[in-house]
Amino acid sequence: MAKSKFRPLHDRVVVRRVESEEKTKGGIIIPDTAKEKPQEGEIIAVGSGARDESGKLVPLDVKVGDRVLFGKWSGTEVKLNDEDLLIMKESDIMGVIA
16 A cells, blocks of 8 residues: 555554455356455554543554454445555454464
8 A cells, every 4th residue: 555644543443455366266267246355354554542441542452464354344445545445443353364
């Protein structure tokens, strides 16, 4: 992603979807109309964190560069610098891929 001036707030992250496979394991090409949007992505920006009950800032567990899995309907789709991205809360992320 080109250097963006966008910075998510609080416990939100910006995710770039990882492109899904063009073929099945058996070699069948999947047409664009049959593909589902991938539920895997790379974090490209993170907010500063959420505040707990006492007002203390709690940093996020994820960081820029992490590959993550998220729910099918997670996040809000946005277009930044001509790139389709997702903005979601950290709680919408199911896990980090090691």
